[in-house]
């Protein structure tokens with residue numbers, strides 16, 4: 001190594017360039033070795049973790065930007081499952097895009113499928129075990145839920161669409177669903193002829209290569225829904241979609257929340273969710289959930305979350321397109337750390353949504369008992385809430401750690 005190279009390296013030891021450095025007060029030191037600055041900038045709470053973080057907590061973040069995207073003639077899909085984020089055993093997510101007319105092939109799977117439309121519109125179809133059929137058009141902010149085993153399809157309308165699918169098993173894979181074309185290809189032709197009561201020649205046009213032509217295939221843009229509906233002798237079934245965009249949100253200081261579970265969307269009997277919108281500087285209160293792990297999807301903005309479990313804590317930063325996770329009963333908060341609104345989904349493998357607020361718990365407990373634990377003064381005791389706060393408006397009076 002030349003003298004010049006050594007002196008350049010010596011300059012960077014000071015850390016006075018414009019790069020993020022893992023230094024807080026008299027702790028830490030500059031990075032001298034290899035580094036990936038864009039990833040470090042996205043994760044300041046990992047690079048320079050708060051002094052309140054402690055111990056070993058598994059990774060609770062995985063971005064769709066780091067997931068394999070499978071491309072098909074009609075669109076694409078990428079998944080974040082227990083294989084990408086091993087702690088996420090309860091739920092798995094798929095981010096899927098369908099071009100105008102693009103079709104997610106007729107299929108079914110052993111997991112229930114809950115979905116949130118991110119952009120554009122789609123037509124969805126299904127049948128139930130009573131022989132009733134379902135068809136609906138869904139737009140931005142709408143949901144659907146197909147219980148385990150129910151066969152269904154999704155097709156992009158004029159503008160195409162993109163959506164998030166959530167399955168009630170962390171080991172789900174989009175590549176392992178029961179495709180209608182796959183079954184035909186794995187059934188003897190004479191059995192197909194017998195089953196459908198037509199000659200074997202009727203099956204000459206079956207697709208030969210599912211990987212290339214099916215799964216997400218291209219298609220013609222569908223016309224009005226009335227023209228696509230089939231009249232079923234047993235009638236229609238209507239409950240597989242839910243127009244969350246039309247649900248009146250619970251407005252609170254700092255933002256708003258829409259909760260959807262089996263109480264207002266009975267088809268979603270294994271998956272409950274909240275769509276949370278937080279103003280800049282606002283915060284989802286310190287809380288936890290008595291139901292199950294929380295699977296998160298960040299739709300818009302930037303967030304910071306710390307999770308707490310006995311003697312341990314870990315803090316993560318999230319951006320739009322990231323998946324976050326909170327193990328069962330871990331305490332946590334989610335702060336909007338961006339300049340604009342934060343929107344994210346909290347999803348649970350549960351028939352109902354439930355949470356417990358730290359603030360409300362203390363507010364509803366004998367004051368002497370609370371004071372004995374935390375030595376709060378009168379003003380702090382008086383500030384404790386008896387109702388459920390959900391969100392704390394911003395900007396919070398918080399001192400940045402230096």
Ligand code: MN
Nearest residue numbers: 107108109113
């Ligand atoms: Mn499906």
Ligand code: MN
Nearest residue numbers: 288289294346
């Ligand atoms: Mn939560």
